[in-house]
Every structure is written in C-alpha cells, then in structure tokens.
Amino acid sequence: MSDPTMAPAGPVADPSADEEAHRSLSVGLRSRKKRATWLAIHRAALELAGACGVDHVTVAQIAERAGVSTRTLFNYFPSREDALLGSDPGRIKRLCQSFLDQPAELETLAAWRSALFGYLAELAQDQELWQLRRSVAASSPQLWARMMGAGAATEQAMVEASVRRTGVDPLTDLTPVIDSYVASAAVRAAMWQHARSGSAGDLAARLDVAFARLTGAFSGTGRTDG
Numbered sequence: 033m034s035d036p037t038m039a040p041a042g043p044v045a046d047p048s049a050d051e052e053a054h055r056s057l058s059v060g061l062r063s064r065k066k067r068a069t070w071l072a073i074h075r076a077a078l079e080l081a082g083a084c085g086v087d088h089v090t091v092a093q094i095a096e097r098a099g100v101s102t103r104t105l106f107n108y109f110p111s112r113e114d115a116l117l118g119s120d121p122g123r124i125k126r127l128c129q130s131f132l133d134q135p136a137e138l139e140t141l142a143a144w145r146s147a148l149f150g151y152l153a154e155l156a157q158d159q160e161l162w163q164l165r166r167s168v169a170a171s172s173p174q175l176w177a178r179m180m181g182a183g184a185a186t187e188q189a190m191v192e193a194s195v196r197r198t199g200v201d202p203l204t205d206l207t208p209v210i211d212s213y214v215a216s217a218a219v220r221a222a223m224w225q226h227a228r229s230g231s232a233g234d235l236a237a238r239l240d241v242a243f244a245r246l247t248g249a250f251s252g253t254g255r256t257d258g
Contacts, residue, residue, distance in 0.1 A: 070108050070120070071158075073098045077115040078164045086116065086172040117179055118165055124186050127151045128193040140194050140208055144215035145243045152219065152235055159231045166227055187216045218242035 076097035080089045091112050095102045109115040130150055134143035155162065169175040194208035202209050222238035 066108075069098075069100065069104070073100060073105055073108055073115055074118040075161060077112070078118075078161065078168055081116055081168045081171075082164055086168060086175060089116075091115075113175060113178060116165075116168060116175060117182070119182070123151070123154065124189045126154075127186070128189050131190070131193050132197055140198060140211040141215060141243075141246070143197070144190070144194075144211065145218075145239075148215060148219055148239060149236055152222070152239055163227075163231055183216075183220075187213060190216060214246060215243075218246055 073094060077089065077094045080093055080097060089112070091102055091105060094112065094115055095105045098105070105115065109119060113119075127147060127150075131143055131147035134146050138146065169179045190212040191202070191209050194212045195202050198208045200208060218239060219242075222235060222242045225238055226233070226235045
C-alpha cells in the first residue's frame with residue numbers, strides 16, 4: 033500500500049542540458065564582445081579618417097582611439113585599410129550560407145532575394161557608420177578600388193553558391209551565374225539610390241523594389257521608363 037504522505041518524485045534534471053545552455057550563453061557573450069571590439073576599431077578608423085584624412089591615420093592612432101592594443105587590432109583586421117573598410121570575410125560566408133539554407137522550392141533569384149535582406153540589414157544597421165564608410169572610401173582612390181574589389185569577390189562567392197545549390201555545370205548552363213549577377217545588380221541599384229538619398233528611407237524597401245522590377249523584366253512586364 034502506498035504512503036499518501038509521500039509526494040511523487042519530480043522529473044530529474046538533466047545536467048548535460050544545463051551545461052549546453054551554459055556553453056551557448058558563453059559563446060553568445062564572446063560573440064557579442066568580439067563584435068563590439070570589431071565595431072569599435074572600425075568606427076575609430078573611420079572617425080579619424082573623416083577628421084584627418086585617410087593618408088594621415090596610423091594603426092597606432094586607431095588602436096588608441098578604440099581602446100585596444102595594436103596587436104588586438106591586427107587580430108581583427110590584417111591591415112589599416114581593412115580597418116577603414118570594415119572588412120569582414122565572415123559576412124560573405126554568412127550571406128552564402130543563408131542563401132544555401134533557403135527552402136529548396138525557391139528558385140535561385142528568389143532565394144538570393146531572401147538571403148540578401150539579412151545581408152543588407154547587417155551592412156546598414158548603423159546608418160551613420162555606413163555613410164561615413166562610403167564617404168571615406170570615396171575620398172581615396174585606393175580604398176575605393178578595394179571596396180569595388182570586395183564587391184567583385186562577393187559576386188564570385190554568390191556564383192559559386194548558386195552553382196552549388198543548383199548542381200548544374202556553369203559551363204553548359206549559365207542560369208545560376210546570371211541569377212547571381214542579377215541579384216547583385218539589384219543590391220547595387222538599391223545601395224546606389226540609398227546613398228544618394230542621404231540614407232533617407234528604407235534600404236530593404238529599395239531592394240524589394242529592385243527585385244520587383246527584375247521579376248517584371250524577366251516576365252516581360254517590366255517598365256522601361258524612369
């Protein structure tokens with residue numbers, strides 16, 4: 033006969049679950065700390081360049097303004113120019129992975145449209161910094177050329193991701209290649225308009241319009257007027 037005074041035992045806690053939660057929290061904190069340091073260095077470089085000119089900014093000055101050592105700076109950016117441009121190789125990887133993670137039923141262009149919204153949101157999350165980066169790059173032919181080179185590298189990564197997702201041979205089927213460059217053109221158009229409007233308005237909305245025009249053009253219903 034059971035003892036009515038004894039309450040049933042509750043569920044036994046899983047120690048491994050607690051450990052996993054702790055690890056996830058630690059990883060999240062480290063990631064945010066690294067991001068904050070990356071941003072502080074990039075912002076310091078841009079603010080110094082905006083005030084003194086690109087050619088008059090040194091690595092030591094950037095590190096001092098960001099409150100880090102030069103060694104730490106080089107852990108985040110391989111060069112002064114990379115600190116000025118906010119170079120982040122992981123950004124392209126995240127973009128391509130987001131594209132590859134899109135639902136299989138989406139066509140290539142639609143998958144890029146979805147992935148690129150997150151990519152642009154990351155680029156433009158700080159409007160003031162975004163404007164300053166473009167302004168500083170435009171003041172230096174060398175930096176501007178590097179920025180354009182970074183754009184070309186992004187496009188190449190997009191092509192490779194499209195080929196991987198579709199599984200076709202680009203030497204016999206140009207479709208994934210064309211889709212990648214078309215998606216990139218939509219981004220360029222949206223960013224061009226956004227920059228020249230002084231970043232007024234919504235960059236994501238501009239990208240949406242650009243893709244809508246592309247969809248209309250491919251279906252034969254796109255407008256050709258301004």
